[in-house]
Amino acid sequence: MAQTARPLSPHLGVYRWQITMTLSILHRATGIALAVGTLLVIAALLALAAGPESYAQVHGFCASPFGLFLLFGWTWSLCYHLCNGVRHLAWDAGWGFEIPRTYVTGWTVVIASVVLTILVWACVLTRGAA
Amino acid sequence: MSAADLQTPLKRARGLGSAKSGVHHWIVQRVTAVALIPLCLWLVYLVLAAMNADYAQARALVHAPANALLLIAFVLAVFWHAQLGLQVVIEDYVHTRWLEIASQLAIKFFCVLGAVACVLAIVKIALA
Numbered sequence: 001m002a003q004t005a006r007p008l009s010p011h012l013g014v015y016r017w018q019i020t021m022t023l024s025i026l027h028r029a030t031g032i033a034l035a036v037g038t039l040l041v042i043a044a045l046l047a048l049a050a051g052p053e054s055y056a057q058v059h060g061f062c063a064s065p066f067g068l069f070l071l072f073g074w075t076w077s078l079c080y081h082l083c084n085g086v087r088h089l090a091w092d093a094g095w096g097f098e099i100p101r102t103y104v105t106g107w108t109v110v111i112a113s114v115v116l117t118i119l120v121w122a123c124v125l126t127r128g129a130a
Numbered sequence: 131m132s133a134a135d136l137q138t139p140l141k142r143a144r145g146l147g148s149a150k151s152g153v154h155h156w157i158v159q160r161v162t163a164v165a166l167i168p169l170c171l172w173l174v175y176l177v178l179a180a181m182n183a184d185y186a187q188a189r190a191l192v193h194a195p196a197n198a199l200l201l202i203a204f205v206l207a208v209f210w211h212a213q214l215g216l217q218v219v220i221e222d223y224v225h226t227r228w229l230e231i232a233s234q235l236a237i238k239f240f241c242v243l244g245a246v247a248c249v250l251a252i253v254k255i256a257l258a
Contacts, residue, residue, distance in 0.1 A: 072245065085167070
């Protein structure tokens with residue numbers, strides 16, 4: 001396994017911070033968080049199919065402080081991964097590779113994800129929280 | 131010593147044509163991503179609608195044919211997309227061979243089981 005002794009890229013420490021690197025790793029992090037969040041989708045659907053008691057348990061967990069914290073985190077993760085995913089699809093189509101444009105689209109994604117999260121939770125709060 | 135011994139693996143592979151499935155992972159990841167844009171927006175709408183519903187109302191929501199159909203589509207797309215994404219994360223970061231294989235298997239089994247469980251639950255509610 002001599003090959004593993006080669007110097008490995010990327011050398012994260014030598015780079016000046018750029019928003020693009022943060023957004024890149026956040027896309028992965030939110031993707032992993034959302035994959036964990038599918039556990040709640042499974043639990044909710046199975047509970048709904050199983051009966052009122054199990055559904056009440058899932059509903060109670062979601063309405064608990066820890067549940068609300070998780071739901072808020074997953075809401076932002078979804079909004080971010082969705083917006084940045086569209087940014088990725090634009091890149092795949094060949095649009096937006098210029099450095100200044102990656103910064104503009106990057107900040108747009110950050111702002112849009114926050115606005116969308118606030119919109120969703122405004123709906124939650126105005127309808128009477130969970 | 132033959133010329134092939136002096137070539138890098140890349141040099142030997144070049145020009146041999148595609149491995150037939152080279153971009154399949156990439157394309158399916160994009161196709162499921164595009165599908166998930168409307169499906170996720172719709173799911174957020176559905177969850178907000180179900181938030182204050184009692185058990186019977188929540189069940190009626192999933193029982194509605196259009197909702198059951200879109201939920202199954204969402205569940206299939208989301209687990210497929212999650213599996214593809216997590217696979218790449220493991221390929222990138224887990225360098226211990228047995229651990230890599232074990233986690234790849236665990237991810238795949240979890241995603242298939244999760245998708246099947248969700249579809250079964252939706253079908254049960256939809257047909258009830």
